[in-house]
Structures are given as C-alpha cells and as structure tokens.
Amino acid sequence: MLDEAFSHRVVIKQSADKPVVAILTIEDDVQLFRGNRRNFADLIRTGESMGITTYVVTVKNLKLKSARVLGYTYRQEDQAWVASWFPRPGIVYNRIPLREDERLPHVQRKLSAIGRQPGMRLFNRRFFNKWSLFKWLNEHSRTRRYIPETKKLTEPAVLQRLLKRHELLYLKPVRGKAGVGIMAVSIEQEKPLPYRLQIQDDKGSRTYRLSSLEKLWERVCKHSDSIGEAYIAQQGIRLASVQDRPFDLRALVQKNGSGRWELTGMGARVAGDSSITTHVPRGGNIEDPQKLLSLLFGEKKTARVLRKVRRAAVILAKQIERASRSRLAEMSMDLGVDERGEVWFFEANSKPMKFDESHIRNKSLERIFQYCLFLHRRRLQARKVTAASEILT
Ligand SMILES: Nc1ncnc2c1ncn2[C@@H]1O[C@H](COP(=O)(O)OP(=O)(O)O)[C@@H](O)[C@H]1O
Ligand SMILES: [Mg+2]
Structure with missing residues (x-):
C-alpha cells in the first residue's frame, strides 16, 4: 500500500x-x-x-x-x-x-x-551473537589475547569452574542488547552468604546474596529463563574507573575508501550509579576517552593505551569479518580497559547505533559511502579486465 x-x-x-x-x-x-x-x-x-x-x-x-x-x-x-x-x-x-x-x-x-x-x-x-564472536576471536592468537575467558552457561559446574579462576563473572544472553538480562557474580568466601549476584534492571542493579552454588544457580536460571535466551559466562574485567564509576569504550570501526578497516572514532561510556553496565539509557554517560584515561594513567601511558585500543579494534574487526565469511563494512565494538591499562573485547555489533559524538557521526556517514565508491570502482575495473581479456581471446 x-x-x-x-x-x-x-x-x-x-x-x-x-x-x-x-x-x-x-x-x-x-x-x-x-x-x-x-x-x-x-x-x-x-x-x-x-x-x-x-x-x-x-x-x-x-x-x-x-x-x-x-x-x-x-x-x-x-x-x-x-x-x-x-x-x-x-x-x-x-x-x-x-x-x-x-x-x-x-x-x-x-x-x-x-x-x-x-x-x-x-x-x-x-546480526552477531556473543558466542559466535567469542569462537571467531578465539580461533586466532592475534585476537585471543583480547577476549575474556568465555563458556556457554549450561550447568552449575561451569560457574563453579570459572569462579575458581576469576573473582568476578559476567553472565550475558548470547543475543543480548543494551544490557538486557546481564548479571554479575562474585564470591566472598569468608561471608556466611558468599555468593553475590547482581542483576541489571532498568536503571541500576539488584543485588542478591546466596548461601550455596545450588541457590545461586537457581536464581540465575530464574532470571535467564525470564529472558528466554541462551547465556554465556565470562571472566569479569575490573574496568578502569573514575570516582568509583567504571567506564568502557565504544569504538566504531569501518572500511574506508580503499576498502581497509579503520577506526572512525571512539567514545567512552561511564556506568550509571550502581549499574553493572555502561549503557546511556541505564544512567550511563558519555565522556571523552582521552580525558578519562589521562585522569588514571597520565598523558604518556594514556597515549600508549589509546594506540593499543586503536590497533586492537582494527585487528578484531578483520578477524570477525574473516571468520564470519561475510562482507562487512562497519561494526561498533565495546572494549574495556582494565586497571592496568590492558585492552579487552566485550562485544561487537553489526548494526551500530548512531554515535552521539557529532565528529564521529559525520565521519561515519561519509565513510559508508566512500567504501561504496570503492566497491563500485573495483567492480568497474573487474568488468574492464574481463572485457579486455574477451577481446584478446
Ligand atoms: N566480562 C565483562 N567484564 C566487565 N564488564 C563487562 C563484561 N561484559 C560486559 N561488561 C559490561 O557490560 C556492558 C554490556 O555488555 P555487552 O557485552 O556489551 O552486552 P550488551 O549486548 O547488552 O550491550 C559492557 O559495555 C561492559 O560495560
Ligand atoms: Mg554492548
């Protein structure tokens, strides 16, 4: 109609x-x-x-x-x-x-x-899903170093094993978005209720304390069932934070006019009060990465960390495209920087949302079409080559 x-x-x-x-x-x-x-x-x-x-x-x-x-x-x-x-x-x-x-x-x-x-x-x-992303990036040593240890959350033993190795875990739906369904688990052995479970809701997070692994599993299942998605369990990263508020980085990686992956821009997202994620609709706010990182690491180390992040974003994008066996022109990426300045990959999205930072936004729009011009030029060249070889033979 x-x-x-x-x-x-x-x-x-x-x-x-x-x-x-x-x-x-x-x-x-x-x-x-x-x-x-x-x-x-x-x-x-x-x-x-x-x-x-x-x-x-x-x-x-x-x-x-x-x-x-x-x-x-x-x-x-x-x-x-x-x-x-x-x-x-x-x-x-x-x-x-x-x-x-x-x-x-x-x-x-x-x-x-x-x-x-x-x-x-x-x-x-x-669309990507978090489990495939993990598998793709785990295939290569160049990208493996950036991913937190990740398992499918299929039974309580998965939690038990991971909790022996990491003091904090993130549980996330494989097809999640905007923080929906995310949980965080930590363990404090000396307490009578040693298992601490945080569940993200609309603005902040609710905290539960549980006495045993079984009780923890029960509570986790109750929530994951309500979301109705398969889950992954992931090593939790202690994110760099400013004034007790952790932040992470949202990078936009796109192909440029020569068909090569390049970082278009990067913003920082600071977690809302008591939130376990950094999403803006959940009370998070937008900041300049350079400014936040400098407060923590000083100018010199910040320059090093940012170089590392830029390099990682491009390497990760290349591997995701290669392993997905499907042409990509852009993706956004959630990257963490931990307290030591190491870079971690949380997820990538093949349908990136608009960036609020106008300098990133404008560049991102132009880049899409620069890449289209590249694809078009390449096709015309291929056609010319075919035509020429037909004349010759
Ligand atoms: N393993 C982790 N360690 C620490 N923080 C994490 C971890 N995984 C996710 N987060 C936090 O939660 C946010 C949302 O996680 P993400 O994997 O991007 O899921 P979503 O699809 O819901 O955006 C991240 O941007 C980060 O702030
Ligand atoms: Mg995300």
Missing part, C-alpha cells in the same frame, strides 16, 4: 561512475518501513551530497529481477518520506533493525538471493 505522497518520478539518469545504494530494511504495516528514520535520512543526505543515488528499500519491494525498484526517500522541504522509483541497486546496505525480523524465512531467502545476485554487493548481512 502506498501513501498519497507517492510520486511516479522515475530516476533514469544514472551516471555509470557512481553506484546506486539501497538501505535495506523491513516493511511495516503502519509506517511503511522499520528502522531509525533519522539515521536513514542522514544516510540519504550524505549519499546524495556525494552524487550517489541512495534510497531506503524494503525486503518485499526489492525485486531482484526488475530494472527499477520502489524505494523511499526523504523530502527535506516538507520533512516527509515519499515513495519513488529508483534504479536497481549495485550495493545493498543491510539495516534491518531487529533480530526477529532478520530471522524470518522470507527475509533470509531474500538476503541469500541478494548475496548470489551478480553485480550486487551486500554488506552487514547478519
């Missing part, structure tokens, strides 16, 4: 030296399509300012066999989303916002078909 603003404008003039980029999302009965509209509008504006035809398309409307595609664009004048015909895309940027939607069979079928389509490039095909 199309709204009244539907216009039959067909964009036919398309310069061959610029790609056509479709931002892929899923249809919605009420509002045409799902996803962060502000983000999509920013992407379209940036793409067009670089001469690249950019539009939003839904899984249903992306007909792979037809030359034109029904997409949506944002009209600045009256701030409205309007439907329009566009040339079929050479590049598809997957921004389906929810795991549940991406998992639907018709969506999976379309994503596979896009991946097989000659002349079409798809990136950020799927």
